Amino acid sequence: MALRSDNTGFGSITKSLHWVMAALFISVFSVGWYMDFLPLGMAKLEWMSRHKSLGVTVLMLAVLRILWRLYEPTPAALGKHSIERLAAKLGHLGLYAVMIAMPLTGWMMSSAANFPVSVFGLFTLPNLVAPDQGLFETLRTAHFILSWAIVVLVLGHVAAALKHHFIDRDATLRRMLPASGDQDGDIPASNTAKENS
């Protein structure tokens, strides 16, 4: 499997980023909700610490991913209708936006609360804004709303992938799977070519 993507398939770097970030999305989201329900105590602080560290990891990977995406070709969308391709485009843009905005609002929230972010205890991030209770409340609301925006975007993303796989029966989902590209037979070349034309 090539490191870089080409016009029909994803390279191993993009696939790795995709799946690692998918796992991180689920982890950070679950930890975020879990810690929110914990009473103030050691456990809550420990989970907050993990949430922040994982969130910053998402931010770093998101930056790498966007830079990498700008550098390599992107496989053509397989949607049959232009409206589908437009929806896919908007959905992906939305996902890129939240993978930056979500950690950033969290980081700013921590700064506004005078609660600096340590990443796995390895290093501490600089404060983005000065401590400000009012700003903290605003950012917390933004972080909360974004969490639901992520739910909508991710569910839409998964539903679209399943629709491509089970209804359209195209390679959209399969070409993002780790093994695809190893066996070219997995992706019906003729089908792919037709949809790209």
Place this chain on the structure above:
Amino acid sequence: MSMNFKTSLRPLAAGLVASMLALSAPAQAADQWNVEDGDSAIAFTGTQLGAEFNGAFEDFSASIAFSPDDLAGSSVEVLIDIASVNTQNADRDSQIVSADWFNAGEWPTAKFVTKSFSEVAPGSYQAVADLTIRDVTKEVTLPFDLVINGTEAEATGSVTIKRTDFGVGQGQWADVSQVGDDVTISITIKASK
């Protein structure tokens, strides 16, 4: 004989008065200083989840008698109002004063009382003092720099203490993995005489 007695007694009496004055002199010789509240601060830096945060106790009062040439007669007593803590986070501030931490309901004031001063270098001193937080008193050594310009003086210094030495952080909070044990207290005191 009687004449001799009187004449010999006089210098003795004079010497006695002089020595009594000399004994009481040190307490009066050190200059009294008034703290300028607006320019003075008792701040601290702690760690939470591995990252440093800072705060300050905004209300405190200090009685300062200090003269560089009379360290033995110098003394400082500082009373700190625990409830005046400000870490720019209302949730954290309410935690700090709560029973598990400073328990300001029971022990509203922290106290710093010097026992001795020594000069380390010109303009640089060390104060050995009893620091009382909650119901625990421990000796701490505060190194500080002092600049005196006529009737104005500024002292800056810092000392790192362990919060658990003073029982700050009870129960689960005695664990120092998430809220660090070391707390650095930094003082900036501007005073005039």
